[in-house]
Amino acid sequence: xxxxxxxxxxxxxxxxxxxxxxxxxxxxxxxxxxxxxxxxxxxxxxxxxxxxxxxxxxxxxxxxxxxxxxxxxxxxxxxxxxxxxxxxxxxxxxxxxxxxxxxxxxxxxxxxxxxxxxxxxxxxxxxxxxxxxxxxxxxxxxxxxxxxxxxxxxxxxxxxxxxxxxxxxxxxxxxxxxxxxxxxxxxxxxxxxxxxxxxxxxxxxxxxxxxxxxxxxxxxxxxxxxxxxxxxxxxxxxxxxxxxxxxxxxxxxxxxxxxxxxxxxxxxxxxxxxxxxxxxxxxxxxxxxxxxxxxxxxxxxx
Numbered sequence: 001x002x003x004x005x006x007x008x009x010x011x012x013x014x015x016x017x018x019x020x021x022x023x024x025x026x027x028x029x030x031x032x033x034x035x036x037x038x039x040x041x042x043x044x045x046x047x048x049x050x051x052x053x054x055x056x057x058x059x060x061x062x063x064x065x066x067x068x069x070x071x072x073x074x075x076x077x078x079x080x081x082x083x084x085x086x087x088x089x090x091x092x093x094x095x096x097x098x099x100x101x102x103x104x105x106x107x108x109x110x111x112x113x114x115x116x117x118x119x120x121x122x123x124x125x126x127x128x129x130x131x132x133x134x135x136x137x138x139x140x141x142x143x144x145x146x147x148x149x150x151x152x153x154x155x156x157x158x159x160x161x162x163x164x165x166x167x168x169x170x171x172x173x174x175x176x177x178x179x180x181x182x183x184x185x186x187x188x189x190x191x192x193x194x195x196x197x198x199x200x201x202x203x204x205x206x207x208x209x210x211x212x213x214x215x216x217x218x219x220x221x222x223x224x225x226x227x228x229x230x231x232x233x234x235x236x237x238x239x240x241x242x243x244x245x246x247x248x249x250x251x252x253x254x255x256x257x258x259x260x261x262x263x264x265x266x267x268x269x270x271x272x273x274x275x276x277x278x279x280x281x282x283x284x285x286x287x288x289x290x291x292x293x294x295x296x297x298x299x300x301x302x
Contacts, residue, residue, distance in 0.1 A: 024102060030092075032083040035102040042096030042133070050079045053142040054090060059130040062121065063102075072134070076142075086112055089131060098132040160258055160275040167210045167255075167277070182241055183255035190284060192248025197230035198290035201243060204283045215271050215278075224285055236261055239280060248287040254280045 027035040048054050053076050060069035080088040086108060089101045105127045109117045121127060137145070148162045168183075177183050195201060204224050207216040218225050227234040229243065238260035246252060255277060258264065262272040272278065 027100075027102065030084075030088075032088060034084045034089075034104070036089070036092065036099050038097065038099045039130075040096070040098035040132070042094045044095045044136075046136070047092065047094045048077050048090055048133070048136045050077055050087075050091070051139050052077050053137045053139065054133055055135040055137075056090070057132040057134060059128075061128040061130065063124055063126060063128065065128070068118070068120070076139075082107065082111055086129060089129065090133075093131060093133045095133050095136045098130070100128055100130045102126050102128055160277055163210060164255075164257060164277045173255075178241070180238070180241060180260050181257040182238055182260060184242065184245060185253040185255075186250065187253060187281075188249070188251040190247030190250030192250075192284075193287055193289065194247050195229055195244050195284070195287060196289075199229045200226065200288040200290055201229050201284060202226045202286040203243065204285060205239075206281045208279045208281075210277055210279065228290065238278075239282070242280065242282060243284065246282070246284045248284055251281070251283040254282060256280065 023029075024035050027037045029035055053074060055072065055074045057072050058069070059067055061067050077090050078087055080091070084103060084107060086101075086103065089099075089103070093099060103126065105117055105121050105125055108127065108129075109115055109121075144166055148159060148166065173183060173185070175183060175185065202224050203226075204218050205216075206214060206219055208214050214220075229240075234240070235243070236256075238254065238256035241260065242252070242254040242256070256279075257277050258275045261278050262274075262276065264274050266272045266274040266276065
């Protein structure tokens with residue numbers, strides 16, 4: 001009997017440590033005593049640290065899941081001033097991660113916001129907070145962005161130049177741009193013919209903003225783009241110059257300032273804002289020589 005009792009006791013302790021008897025099913029208990037449930041995993045393993053700035057979509061809910069606040073906020077994370085503070089919740093998450101936390105109502109309103117608990121929450125000692133981390137920035141990155149923003153206020157065109165300069169410095173790109181402002185970084189050399197006017201070219205490309213976010217990708221659509229090089233209205237000016245510098249089989253990255261990209265108006269779809277530099281990774285899959293009609297002269301790029 002004593003042996004069975006000991007086994008049962010060990011089982012209870014083990015199951016309790018695994019949140020089997022969690023007060024809130026599906027939630028785990030933190031060391032500070034609040035409960036949490038991770039709803040979305042991010043690709044980054046780097047969590048926010050005190051001093052970092054985060055951009056997050058935040059929901060405040062009653063325990064019955066009634067939303068009483070919803071919004072996107074940018075704020076600086078500080079060291080938790082007490083166990084179970086909302087700063088501790090933010091520090092548990094990395095970029096692109098989302099979780100729901102059950103925290104003390106009195107602590108949140110009384111200690112964090114330094115205000116009284118709303119009437120509709122007086123009967124509840126706990127509340128839910130859902131946090132979806134959109135971006136994590138170091139303090140240095142935040143002030144770099146602030147510098148760029150102040151330039152944007154003065155002149156939208158100068159804003160783009162600051163952003164582009166910061167990107168070039170950050171990536172330690174040492175090549176010189178062409179006369180149009182195009183930057184060309186070869187990833188894989190091509191062993192085929194060089195592109196000439198009148199050739200039919202087939203390319204895969206991926207378009208990104210300087211922050212790395214995609215806005216278009218033939219690879220993701222699994223649909224390479226084919227066109228006759230030199231014909232008007234096929235591609236934007238910067239891509240035309242970029243592809244004209246390539247050989248069959250080549251894969252390269254090009255940085256296009258807006259003057260050879262989507263210009264002062266942005267893209268017609270609204271996806272690319274005005275005065276926005278873009279990055280294109282281009283792979284020249286196939287080149288079929290055409291008549292190469294010299295009447296289509298484009299002025300060969302330097």
